[in-house]
Amino acid sequence: MAEKNKRPGRLSAEKEAELLRVAARARQQAVAPYSRFRVGAALLGRSGHIFSGANVESASYGLTCCAERVALFGALSSGERGFLAVAVVARAPGGAMPCGACRQLLAEYAPNAVVLVADSRDLRRFRRFTVRALLPGAFRLRRRF
Ligand code: THU
Numbered sequence: 001m002a003e004k005n006k007r008p009g010r011l012s013a014e015k016e017a018e019l020l021r022v023a024a025r026a027r028q029q030a031v032a033p034y035s036r037f038r039v040g041a042a043l044l045g046r047s048g049h050i051f052s053g054a055n056v057e058s059a060s061y062g063l064t065c066c067a068e069r070v071a072l073f074g075a076l077s078s079g080e081r082g083f084l085a086v087a088v089v090a091r092a093p094g095g096a097m098p099c100g101a102c103r104q105l106l107a108e109y110a111p112n113a114v115v116l117v118a119d120s121r122d123l124r125r126f127r128r129f130t131v132r133a134l135l136p137g138a139f140r141l142r143r144r145f
Pocket of ligand 1: 037039055056057066102
């Protein structure tokens with residue numbers, strides 16, 4: 001089936017809970033001395049491996065890298081290709097939605113993924129989105145990598 005027609009598959013409740021737990025644990029490693037807003041992310045790769053990351057900030061604020069991108073770059077540079085889901089955990093009512101930059105990268109490298117967003121204080125109450133819904137009309141070069 002053409003990649004663009006693939007529908008995000010539903011994960012088991014156990015897998016979703018595991019992914020959220022891994023993201024919450026990764027959040028504890030956030031390096032966020034400027035905003036003090038700590039975020040953790042966990043990506044489930046097609047291989048079954050889970051790759052996590054946390055946000056890392058810079059004194060030159062614009063160099064900050066979000067948890068989602070840290071996790072994604074780690075996964076890609078470990079050789080993973082194709083992702084089923086990404087969990088994002090922050091201490092905020094309803095959790096924190098991925099920023100525009102992260103949405104672009106997810107649209108490029110995890111277009112079929114489900115996005116789980118949770119408040120670290122209650123991982124059981126999470127919201128579910130698709131990458132596709134979060135960034136309709138994502139920029140694409142014609143060339144495919
Ligand atoms: N941040 C993330 O890591 N992921 C998000 O989805 C939203 C924002 C980080 C970037 C920065 O370190 C801090 O949260 C405040 O913006």
